[in-house]
Amino acid sequence: MEIKRRDFLKILGVSGVTAAVSGCSSETSRTLIPYLIPENEVVPGQATWYATVCRECPAGCGILAKTMEGRAVKVEGNPDHPVNQGRLCARGQASLQGLYNPDRIRQPLRRGADGNLQPVSWDEAERILAGRISELKGQGDRLAFITPVMAGSLDRLIDLWLKSVGGGKRLRYEPLSYESLREANRIAFGVQEIPVYNLQNANFILSFGADFLETWLSPVEYARHFALRRAYRAGSMGRSVYVGPRISLTGANSDEWIPVQPGNESFLALGMVNAILAEGLAEGLPAPELKGLQDIVAPHTPEAVAKQVGISADKIRVLARAFVKKHPSVALADAKSSNATDICVAVNLLNYVAGNVGATVRFGAEAAMAQVSSYGSFQKHLREIEQGAISILFVAGVNPLFNLPEGKRLRERLGKIPFVVSFSSFPDETTESAQLVLPENTFFESWGDYEPWTGIRGLQQPVMEPLYDTRALGDILLLLSTRLQNNEKLPWKNFYFYLRDQWKELYRRIKPDVDFETFWTESVRRGGNFQSVATKSVQLNPEVFKKSFQPPVFAGAGDGFALIPYPTLAFYDGRMANRPWLQELPDPVSQIVWENWLEIHPSDAEKLGIKKNDLLQIQSPAGEIKLPARISKNVRPGIVAIPVGQGHSAFGRYAQGRGASPMSLLSAEPEADSGALIWYGTRVAVRQTGLKHMLASTSGNDRSHDRGIVQTISLAALQSGIEKKEHPHLLRMYAEHHHDKHRWGMVIDLNACVGCSACVVACSAENNIPIMGKEEVAYGREMSWIRIQRYDEGTDERPDHHFIPMLCQNCDNAPCEPVCPVYATYHNPEGLNAQVYNRCVGTRYCSNNCPYKVRRFNWHTAQWPEPLNLQLNPNVTVREMGVMEKCTFCVQRIRGAELAAKEENRDLRDGEIVPACSQTCPTRAIVFGDLHDPESEVAKLAKNPRGYHVLEHLNTQPAITYLKKIKAGPVEG
């Protein structure tokens, strides 16, 4: 979405106004639209866009929030932000359901005498807290403050504040952290950092368990990189191989999956290094380095590794050769076993010998994630708690009681702290055990900044007034400081002024050619200040030559299954589980909604007599949980995998009591080298309970049964040249349609689509699509207008997942149109299958006659518990029960752009109309436009020889052309 001149002026205006407003945020009226004093930027019916930063995960993507009548109704990626370049993932799209979550904490709470949390005024809450802090009498180190990685002004303010109360322990906690990667970089290169990965330049991506399309570091960015490099250009395309115990979405999108036992990845990488050195493929290594490397990898010959890992030596050599020959390539590691640092070191060496360090792996700009406090230091502090060394604990923005292993023991330990203060916006597990709850604003309601990579400083501004009696964390601390009479140390009136001061410093550092006010407003308008950072060259650290590589160690009985808990695309570490859109979003690989499951290989399931949906008892030395079985070839035998994110005991109506969290099964012992939590270090016993628990899946069948729905083409065939085959137009009963001006159409590149499902959530947000709940979805009544269909076309041995976004094809010869008795659906002059909700009587014939099954019927009148209703798009009708609904390529956006063009007395420009799905697609797989305009991108793409229509033989003549997925096959070296 481009920012128009008018919007620019509005934003310019608002940043000043909001600055003034936020100056007294605690005193402002609670009215959402204070019309008494008309505000310049609130024009009824007109959207205003504000640039801010998505704080749902540490990737720190830029957001443009669309507000109407003073409330945010939709978020889209900020095209100026270098991380996401205008795109967002499913979680980012669902961030509004955090803002409007019906279970948000609406005012400060304190634990009363009866043990329940009761409302209390801010004044009273501050008084209580200030009293407690005064009681410390300068023993500041009895106070601990846990936050996530904040990488910005608030982070520094917290440090300052802690100092002002006499010191205090500071923990930056992230459940998905990369301590072993950071430590391995220190061991290998002497820099304790997380580098920038330039996947878009990598001809060959070899991922050792790094799920960079779902959660790893910066998924929106990497998905874009991945798709860019995999696009077929001039006879070639980027290749990718996934090594790991289970197929993730990233694995499913790779050319090849190499299943290994968790923890054996290091040996595979070392075997590859050995092969590269043995074949003399490593170029330009100084002699001492070469010698040192040869010594390290000497025991890890391909043959030795083959025996250890279960992959043929030839395969290892092929991979090694390909890895070097396809320079620049990149190897990524997300190691979570007991030898995690070993794996990361081995992968570092692999990148080093292939000459990728400095090319695709660049040190210099550091990831904010590197600032994380290690899990080991967390454990250390927990011991201190046990010894009674902590009397006050502040928890903001994280939920350690849910995310850390041994949650029960942790709760007991937290119980030993006299005073726990939570700043959470939601009633999560940690908040449930707090004595005082001072609810923070969501990021949509606060000022802030976030620097995910050095130089990329996103600026976060409030896009609307706080919905409830909540405050920004920075403001709470500053007000507290006033009460504690620490003003001389923290002289800022509120956090906004502190933030500006911080940016003044930045201004002085980078010295732009404008005055500060211009710099500031420009930064607010653009959503931040983005500087590139020079790459720093690194050498091998001599320490690495002394490194010995250990096999993985597992806790638990030796005959148990190795447990693979994995974070998911929808819930990240579990923090997104209270968003109904994400709960109802089918997991792209399993297609299951609302709950989690245990994945087990069919051969193991057969041995144990486990059937689909059998409720299983999963036991480890640390605990036990119960989950239903999903039998799947996505895990290798001997492994069971469980998605993380469900199993909340608190956290609101949408999250609570669904599934179970595998984190409680893990042992608490950190990894020796880096202090990381060992995710893959536990063996579990799996037993039948004799009960069944039905999982809800949106997939009617896993295979496409030769229907040609997802079509593929081999790379070889593409290279030898193909012609686009037009399906012959069959006779039509009625006259052809004439589209005088436009014929809207879409091209979806299946080679770019990774199945990330961002489009699905974006569509729900844009089109007021209701949430149905598990039971209804299980019965097939989900309402989403676009879905990611997953077909497994693999063999009995290996799954082969194909993803296809399925939405209304807006057929030219649409089967739905003639059957409607009342013209509720009809062909409009621009080629859309329009759906007139108010005319629909609900015969449902159109749905029966739709071969794509993309029409959705309102079985009941949908409910939006307050304040979720505030998110509804005022430009789209909310449908009542009994009517059919469907995708119309976001007709409201088409009409909006047409009106704008008419007002400006010009023709529509190509790319001006972007439906919500296409707008957010991180891989740019969906392109929309006018098929009549031969110059439009969509018209050109539709002529691509890979183009085909789904179910072409039915002569529906769809407006959507799919481009066949390219099957590159195994890599050759």
Added chain:
Amino acid sequence: MAQLTYHQVDSDILRAMQAPGWRYYTLLSIDLIVVAWGIFAWRYTVQHGLGVWGLTHPVMWAMDITNFVFWVGIAHSGTLISAILYLFRVRWRASIYRTAEAVTVFALFTAGLFPIIHLGRPWVFHWLLPYSQFGGLWVNFRSPLVWDVFAVMTYMIISVLFFFTGLVPDMAVVRNRTSGWRQKIYAFMAQGWQGTDRQWRHYKAAYVFLAALATPLVISVHSVVSWDFAQSVVAGWHSTIFAPYFVAGAIHSGLAMVITLLIPLRRIYRLDAYITQQHLENLAKLIILTGLIVGYAYAVETYIAWYSNNVPEWQRFTYQVTGEYAIPFWIMILFNSLVPLLFFVKRIRTSTPWLFAIAILINIGMWMERFVIIVTGLAHEYDPYSWGVFIPTWVDISITLGAFAWFFLWFLLFIKFLPVISIVEVKEELPPPTRSQNGEE
């Protein structure tokens, strides 16, 4: 019937119209309760939305449309017996056509409810009617659902006219035997019938005319109903055999329903002299014919599914015979095309218990046929990702039972308010009364 007199005929047939006993009232009460329960289920649907039914994506039609097609089908035998057999001068129709025609009219009353009941928003059902709406918007004449509206309404109008026209002379008989307000009503229905030659001439002309008008409807109505399916792209629906297949099936089910009702009727009201074993046997013979046609249609469908080499078509067929709906499918095959073959055995088609049992089985089988066609076609369509299963809820079942009860309610009232056998036509079959015959006059 040689031993019968006109007087005897009058009193025998009108005996059914005498004040009902406790058995009748019990039956009527039970029936009314079921109707009320069905109405409650529908009201519940209107309040909470169609989600209370077992419908789902992709099976958006199931028992609602099954009931519609089933009852339209039931409506077919009446016209066949009363109009077609009349035109062909088949004399044995005289004593059963009234009941058959009543079945037609009441089945249409029932079927006609479902296009409204099945709507997502039944409160705007009038938008389906062909009139200029919202300043010039008409219905979509391309939609088979609109054709349905025309076909069923035409059939209903003609059937009702035909029914009441045939009643006129009988109404005169009843008028002459009643008094008070009842007499006024029957007098109105008799339309001043005096039995004059001129009246007879007009009556016969009108009757032949209406019979001729109704005859093509037997073919057309169910053909149009079948096009609801045949006109679609759904594999398993999109088939040219559907029109004759549905018409044959309709007559098959209609005949079975007439037998199902005639057997208790003649037993309870001692009408054996009028509805003889011969009548029932003739109906059974007709059922052999329609059963063979239906069986042939099943065979052709199977063959085409295989011969077309069409993947979705064949997979739908294999799903139909082995999937979730295999039991209804095999019920349909067994009850509709195999069980009726027993009627080739004379002992079976002349045995009342056998006749009754087989007729009921055919009724069940034909309901299942409609269900299987509708549901399996939708459940396994082109996109395997969107395959789904329909499981009926209590509301689906209640509305279906309510519809049966509604039909029987009309029939129970019919027994008490109108002569169940055409008095006039039975008398026509008798030799004209002479003094020598009974010696009284």
